[in-house]
Structure formats: structure tokens, C-alpha cells
Amino acid sequence: MEKKRIVVKIGSSSLTDLNGKLSISKLRGHVEALARLKQQGHEVVLISSGAVAAGFKSIGYLSRPDKVVDKQSAAAVGQGLLLQAYADECKKHGIVAAQLLLTKDLYKNANATISNLLERDVLPIINENDSVSVKELTFGDNDMLSALVSRLVHADFLMILTDINGIYQDNPMKNPDAEKYTFLTEVHQEMENAATAEGASGVGTGGMKSKVEAAKTASASDIQVFIGSGEGSEKLVDIFEGKGDGTYIGSLVEPKVLVTL
Numbered sequence: 569m570e571k572k573r574i575v576v577k578i579g580s581s582s583l584t585d586l587n588g589k590l591s592i593s594k595l596r597g598h599v600e601a602l603a604r605l606k607q608q609g610h611e612v613v614l615i616s617s618g619a620v621a622a623g624f625k626s627i628g629y630l631s632r633p634d635k636v637v638d639k640q641s642a643a644a645v646g647q648g649l650l651l652q653a654y655a656d657e658c659k660k661h662g663i664v665a666a667q668l669l670l671t672k673d674l675y676k677n678a679n680a681t682i683s684n685l686l687e688r689d690v691l692p693i694i695n696e697n698d699s700v701s702v703k704e705l706t707f708g709d710n711d712m713l714s715a716l717v718s719r720l721v722h723a724d725f726l727m728i729l730t731d732i733n734g735i736y737q738d739n740p741m742k743n744p745d746a747e748k749y750t751f752l753t754e755v756h757q758e759m760e761n762a763a764t765a766e767g768a769s770g771v772g773t774g775g776m777k778s779k780v781e782a783a784k785t786a787s788a789s790d791i792q793v794f795i796g797s798g799e800g801s802e803k804l805v806d807i808f809e810g811k812g813d814g815t816y817i818g819s820l821v822e823p824k825v826l827v828t829l
């Protein structure tokens with residue numbers, strides 16, 4: 569199989585339990601799938617949310633806080649815990665994990681470091697440096713961060729894992745009859761209109777809207793995009809092979825069908 573450079577983005581909704589707290593068992597499942605993808609010979613970069621989810625309880629909040637400074641404080645505590653959990657799980661698969669906390673004004677400086685880490689078979693794990701990112705200087709959310717990093721490192725594939733199995737014509741939480749987009753060659757206007765900022769879980773930022781914007785940014789640079797979910801240790805390999813449960817945007821993965829609604 570041809571070696572590809574793959575960026576995997578895991579959102580808060582895919583890392584948390586029903587109370588919005590970091591779920592180590594979910595994280596463990598993702599690491600197993602990342603390890604399988606690496607075993608196939610691909611270069612893998614992980615963009616992981618979850619710092620706020622991992623930290624809010626330790627600093628006295630019963631649920632995920634809303635105020636920016638509270639989230640920044642929760643992230644300051646949680647990021648260390650998040651990375652420790654990743655490092656522990658990665659070690660079980662013989663993988664060394666590296667942490668990169670990026671800011672919007674300086675993220676391009678990370679390019680050489682990421683490439684060097686990939687050459688050394690290390691798994692770069694990237695998050696926004698939440699505690700120092702103020703409103704004017706944030707990526708918005710990790711969806712756009714994942715698209716920009718994908719462009720920076722000339723990735724072939726961006727896989728955005730979330731709590732829903734793809735992009736629907738309408739938010740399925742409101743409209744259960746909404747149909748799903750499966751394979752598209754590019755983001756089109758109907759899809760942009762369909763994707764709302766609402767997040768069902770309440771732990772994510774940006775909802776589907778930010779994922780579609782990220783998909784638009786990445787696919788404009790010829791990066792194949794997948795947005796959806798999956799189960800088990802083969803889920804990322806399945807996504808790579810076109811068997812993922814979600815929406816594909818781009819022309820790397822068959823079938824190359826443009827769906828127009």
C-alpha cells in the first residue's frame with residue numbers, strides 16, 4: 569500500500585462520557601485505531617481536542633464551563649492529563665507521542681518539527697494552546713486547526729472524527745428524516761447551508777458548520793477529507809479504504825461520484 573500522510577482530528581464529542589468528562593476508554597480505542605493506521609506504513613498526525621473536558625472537574629466545576637477564562641484554566645489543567653493519557657496508551661503500541669500546542673500567529677513554525685517527528689516515527693499530537701489564545705487570535709476551533717495543519721504538512725488525507733456519522737442535509741437532531749451526503753468531489757453550497765453550528769453533545773465547538781468550513785479549506789488544497797464516526801481498531805484503516813461511516817469529500821477515495829441534490 570502506498571504510504572500517505574494522514575491527519576486525524578478527534579473532537580471533544582468523541583473523547584467524552586455523558587457528563588462531558590474525558591473518557592479514557594474512548595481515548596484508548598482511538599489510539600488502537602491510530603496504531604493500526606501507522607502499522608500500515610502511513611505517516612499520522614493527530615489533532616486532539618479534550619483539554620477542557622479533561623480538566624474542568626479537577627478545578628471544581630461540575631460541568632464544562634462556558635466562560636472563556638474558565639475554559640482556558642480547565643485546559644491548562646487538562647492538557648497535561650490528556651497528553652499523559654495519550655502517552656500511556658501509545659506506549660502500549662510502542663508509539664512515542666509528542667505534544668505541540670499551536671497558536672494562530674505561530675503555527676506555521678511547527679512545520680519542520682512535525683516533519684522531523686514523522687521521520688522519526690513519532691506521533692505528533694496537536695491542540696490549540698488554549699490558555700494563551702485570546703478571541704482575536706484563535707483558530708476558532710480544532711476543525712480549522714486541523715485543516716490548516718493538513719495544508720501546512722501537505723497531508724494527503726484529513727479524517728475528522730465526530731459523534732455523528734457524516735454531514736446531513738439538516739441537523740438530524742432536529743430533522744430525523746434528513747439524508748446524508750456520502751461521496752462528493754467538493755463542498756457545495758447546499759452542504760454549507762445544511763451544516764449548522766449546533767453541537768448535539770454540548771461539549772464540541774463549532775458543530776458541523778466548522779467541519780464543513782475545514783473541509784472546504786483542506787479540499788481546496790487537494791486534500792481528501794472524511795467527516796464521520798467509526799468503531800473498533802480498524803475504523804481509521806476502513807476510512808482510508810473508503811469504507812468509513814461518514815461523508816467523503818475529494819477524489820482520492822472511490823467511488824468518485826458527485827452528489828447533487
Ligand SMILES: Nc1ncnc2c1ncn2[C@@H]1O[C@H](COP(=O)(O)OP(=O)(O)O)[C@@H](O)[C@H]1O
Binds near residue numbers: 579730763766767771
Ligand atoms: N447538517 C448537519 N449534519 C450533521 N450534524 C450536524 C449538522 N448540523 C449540525 N450538526 C451537529 O454537529 C454535531 C457535531 O459537532 P461538534 O459537537 O462540534 O463535534 P466535535 O466535538 O466532534 O467537534 C453533531 O452532533 C450534530 O448535532
Ligand SMILES: N[C@@H](CCC(=O)OP(=O)(O)O)C(=O)O
Binds near residue numbers: 617620771773
Ligand atoms: N482546544 C479545546 C477544544 C476546542 C474544539 O474545537 O473542540 P471540538 O469542537 O470538540 O473539536 C480543548 O482541547 O478542549
